[in-house]
Amino acid sequence: PTRPRVDTPAGRPAVDGRPGGIGPAADDDDSAADGIGVRDVWAAARARRRALRAEVRRFTVRQRRRRLLWGVSLAALLLLVLGTIGAAYSPLFAVDKVSVVGTSSLDAATVETALAGQLGTPLPLVDSSAVKAVLVAFPLVESYTLEARPPHELVVRIVERTPIGSIRSAAGYTLVDAAGVALSTTPDPASGHPVIVASGGVGSEAFRAIGTVFRSLPADIRAQVTDMTATTANDVTLTLGGTGTEVVWGNADDSAYKAVVLAKAMTARPPDGVSSYDVSSPNAVVMR
Structure with missing residues (x-):
């Protein structure tokens, strides 16, 4: 049997007896109104x-x-x-002064003039090989160091070779150091330095022994020595100028001790009353 038609006040048909559309349709509208969108x-x-x-x-x-x-x-x-x-590395630290220190025999001003090529060079760019090439021309220079003193000074510290005496040669007398390096050559023996006679020349054992002995002498005795001779490394002999007194040294062993013994012997008996001092056996000095 069909359900009876019921007119609602709004003129719409009722569904399942619920007038005015109140029912599931109304609930769907409320849910849409309360729902969350994508935005x-x-x-x-x-x-x-x-x-x-x-x-x-x-x-x-x-x-x-x-x-x-x-x-x-x-x-x-x-x-x-x-x-x-x-x-x-800028001109703010360019060299405008070269100072040479440590010289005694060398003329420092001459060396400074020779190094003038470094003027205007920034301190970090100073060419050490160029400095070496200049200093090689000075035989008395044994070693050197460079020191930068900002902002503008270059200091060259020189260690000079120590001459020990002159060796006679065809050109005259050549002043040498203990290593046999020629420092200068003059017609006559260099003043203040003894004359050396060593069999075999500067490359011999005799010459090396003479060099060792000379460097061990106290300064006051060294100044009195006028001649040094040796035919081998075991017969070094010194001559004291003025009195002509000989010092028989023997070999270069214990040279420092022999130098002390010789100084005491010369104090006890000065050279003007002695013809020779024999310190080859330093524990048994012989004076004549």
């Missing part, structure tokens, strides 16, 4: 991401400050190093 979901997601980023920034603020501080410090240090290097 709402996106907005909520963006808000959540913003909140998360804010939390991350809040918890990492110290780390970011520390990184910034390190970055600024490293940048400042790099700028300082680059600025220093740039200034050092």
